[in-house]
Amino acid sequence: MEYHIWTIGCQMNLADSQRVAAGLERLGYRPTAQPERADIVILNTCVVRQQAEDKVLARIEQLRPLKERKPDLLLVVMGCLYRERDLPALQARYPWVDLFLPPSDATGLWLALSERGVFNEAEALMADAEQRHRGLPAPELVPTSERGQVVSAYLPIVLGCSHACTYCVIPYRRGPERSRPLEAILAEAQALVAQGVREITLLGQIVDRYGYDLPEFQGAAETPLVTLLRRLHELEGLARLRFLTSHPNWMRDDLLEAVATLPKVCEHFELPIQAGDDEVLARMRRGYTVADYRRLVARIRERLPGASIATDIIVGFPGETAEQFQHTYDLLAELRLDKAHIARYSPRPLTVATRTYPDDVDPEEKERRRLALDQLQTRILTERNAAYLGQTVEVLVEGYQAKRGRWYGRTRTERTVFFPAPAAANLLGRLVNTRITWTGPWSLIGELTE
Numbered sequence: 001m002e003y004h005i006w007t008i009g010c011q012m013n014l015a016d017s018q019r020v021a022a023g024l025e026r027l028g029y030r031p032t033a034q035p036e037r038a039d040i041v042i043l044n045t046c047v048v049r050q051q052a053e054d055k056v057l058a059r060i061e062q063l064r065p066l067k068e069r070k071p072d073l074l075l076v077v078m079g080c081l082y083r084e085r086d087l088p089a090l091q092a093r094y095p096w097v098d099l100f101l102p103p104s105d106a107t108g109l110w111l112a113l114s115e116r117g118v119f120n121e122a123e124a125l126m127a128d129a130e131q132r133h134r135g136l137p138a139p140e141l142v143p144t145s146e147r148g149q150v151v152s153a154y155l156p157i158v159l160g161c162s163h164a165c166t167y168c169v170i171p172y173r174r175g176p177e178r179s180r181p182l183e184a185i186l187a188e189a190q191a192l193v194a195q196g197v198r199e200i201t202l203l204g205q206i207v208d209r210y211g212y213d214l215p216e217f218q219g220a221a222e223t224p225l226v227t228l229l230r231r232l233h234e235l236e237g238l239a240r241l242r243f244l245t246s247h248p249n250w251m252r253d254d255l256l257e258a259v260a261t262l263p264k265v266c267e268h269f270e271l272p273i274q275a276g277d278d279e280v281l282a283r284m285r286r287g288y289t290v291a292d293y294r295r296l297v298a299r300i301r302e303r304l305p306g307a308s309i310a311t312d313i314i315v316g317f318p319g320e321t322a323e324q325f326q327h328t329y330d331l332l333a334e335l336r337l338d339k340a341h342i343a344r345y346s347p348r349p350l351t352v353a354t355r356t357y358p359d360d361v362d363p364e365e366k367e368r369r370r371l372a373l374d375q376l377q378t379r380i381l382t383e384r385n386a387a388y389l390g391q392t393v394e395v396l397v398e399g400y401q402a403k404r405g406r407w408y409g410r411t412r413t414e415r416t417v418f419f420p421a422p423a424a425a426n427l428l429g430r431l432v433n434t435r436i437t438w439t440g441p442w443s444l445i446g447e448l449t450e
Contacts, residue, residue, distance in 0.1 A: 003029040004038035008055060009046025011244070012104070012174075012203055013079055015154035017044045020078075020106050021143040027113065031145050035066060038073070042109075045079035048169060050346035056081055060094055067096040074112065079103050080173040103174050104159060141188060142195040151398045151409075151429045152240075153197045157185050157228065158204025163247070165274075166285045166352035167314065167345065170205055177206070179214050182228055189232055198429045199240040199396055200232070207243045208250035226258045233262045239431055240396055240412070244270035245312075248288045248296050256303045266412040267304050268338075271296070272312035276331030277324040280317055283357065290331060297335055308413035310339035313373060316366030317345045318357030325369050332376055338384060338413065340377045342370050381441035385415065388436045392449055393417065395434050397427040416443045 003024045007017040020042060021031065035041045041063060047053040060077060067075050078101035081090070090100050101108045142150050160175040161168070189200055202225075204210055211217040211224025220227070225243065232241055241264045248271060259265050271293075275281050278289050300307055313328060332340060344366040347354040395417045397409040407427050408418045419434050421427060434446035 001029045002032040002038045003040040003042070004032050004035040005042045005044060006035075006059060007044040008052055009044070009048065009079065011154045011201065012156055013044050013046060015156055015203060016079070016104050016106075017042075018143065018146075018150075018153070019141055020044075020109070021146075022141055023106065023110065025144045031143065035063065040074045040076065041066075042076045042078060045077060045081035047080045047173065047348070049343060049348075053081070060097065064096050074098050076101060076109055078106070078109075080169070083173060104156065141191050142197065148196045149428070150195075150197055151396065152199040152201065153192050154201050154203050155185065155188055155192065156180070156203045158207060158210050161205035163206060163287075164285065164352070166283060166356070167317065167348065169348040169351055172350045174205070177209065177213060179209075179211050179224075181214065182211070182216065182224075182231065185228060186231055186235075189235060189238070193235055193237045196429070198238065199242070200238060202228070202232075202241070202243040204243075205245065206247040206250060208246050208252070208255065223252050223254050226254050229258050229262060229265055233264050238264060239429075241265045242268060246271050248273075248286075248293050251296055251300075253299070253303075256300060259307070260304050266414075267307040268412065268414045269300060269307060269309045270311075271309055273331070274312060274314050275317060275320070275324070276313075276328030277320070280320055280324050280328075283319060283353070284314075284317060285352070290327070294331075294335070297337075306413065308338035308415075309335075310341070310414070311337050312341045312343070314343055314345050315369040315373065316361035318353060318359055318361070320345075320361055329372060329376065332373060332380075336380050336384065337377075338381070340373065342373045342377070344370050378441050382439075385439040385441060385444060388415070388444055389439050390436065392433050392435045393444075393446070395419070395432050395446075397430050397432060399428070411444075417446050418443060419446045419448055421448055 003021070005017050005021055007013050024040065029040065032038050043056065043059055045056040047056065063075060067073055075097050076099040077097050080103055082100050082102045084102070087100055099108055099112055142153065157180055159178045159180070161170045162177040164171050192200060208225055210228060214224070217224040217227070229241060232238065246269055251271070259267055273293050274284055274286055276290055281289065297309060300309060313332070315325060315328070345359070345361070347359050393411045395409040395411055397407050400407050400423055401418070402423065405422070406418045406420045408416060410416055417434055417436070433449045435449050436444050436446045438445035
């Protein structure tokens with residue numbers, strides 16, 4: 001028995017797919033890269049942008065002939081394409097799909113397998129899924145086939161979002177913000193480490209808001225995420241901790257202090273700006289100004305001079321003029337951040353922006369603006385990474401490229417480093433020191449110093 005999972009979208013989807021794969025392997029399934037061979041095919045979907053949704057719908061259509069040839073195939077679509085009120089329309093449009101499931105909840109899959117009467121453990125998995133849905137830990141987190149190979153894993157700590165930026169569909173697809181109980185997160189982190197994971201990245205749409213909705217943190221002087229980081233830092237066998245995505249309004253000083261003083265917490269921040277113009281930010285309902293963002297970047301760099309900062313930018317938001325885009329361009333050139341994820345605006349159903357503002361920036365102009373920022377950021381990264389030449393950096397080894405005879409991993413500041421060494425060195429999951437001998441905008445090359 002074999003399964004195939006196709007995943008598109010954010011890190012939360014990757015975490016969800018990994019947990020579904022772990023459950024299926026607990027039932028005796030084996031992974032396959034070929035959907036034609038699979039007994040179960042799962043599409044984990046994203047609709048944050050139109051381009052992603054188009055890929056999802058095309059993939060569902062592509063699987064129709066396979067389902068017709070193999071009627072016993074269990075075809076499952078989960079993730080952000082699902083919305084309960086849209087379920088009848090989805091079922092009518094894609095009758096060859098057996099199950100539509102919401103994000104982060106595979107209960108329906110385990111129920112379907114239990115009803116087929118094939119698996120003794122399907123009911124146990126259903127109970128696990130229900131337990132996790134209520135915020136409690138789930139035991140199966142890394143697929144058996146991947147244990148000993150997965151060095152870094154994602155751990156969701158905040159589900160959904162209540163901020164409701166005008167362009168964002170997440171609140172309509174993943175629901176309102178819900179923090180998971182601290183003890184449940186600690187238990188899952190411990191399970192991940194026991195299953196071979198060395199680095200954990202905590203996930204939330206606004207990860208810094210973790211815990212504010214939990215009774216256990218009411219009235220606490222310390223930022224709840226700081227408390228969680230301190231507890232996770234104590235886990236034996238865990239080498240590194242990261243967290244994403246942050247919101248500028250919730251990056252407090254004690255969180256910066258925690259990153260500065262807890263050795264396992266990496267000095268890297270995912271901090272979206274989205275636009276470099278105050279009028280555009282106000283229409284996006286982001287809740288801060290360009291000056292606020294500048295001050296935050298300065299605070300981070302003052303307390304953590306070597307920290308890296310990544311950002312997200314949307315170009316072509318409704319009403320964005322050429323002058324307003326230039327403000328964004330100038331801000332990126334000024335701040336010289338370490339990474340920029342740049343996307344063209346696309347209207348999303350139900351969002352305030354779609355209901356309120358006309359999508360009035362020409363598609364060709366959106367692409368021109370995206371390319372301009374992309375070229376600027378490439379120059380910035382080329383220059384910033386050049387500073388690493390000759391430096392020795394710590395790398396957590398994540399894999400081996402057999403064709404090139406080299407290992408690879410990431411620095412604490414999220415740079416990818418390749419370095420030659422024999423496969424027999426068995427460096428997977430180790431922290432090694434590497435002297436950088438070549439730099440480029442997207443990666444570094446080094447040599448072991450030990």
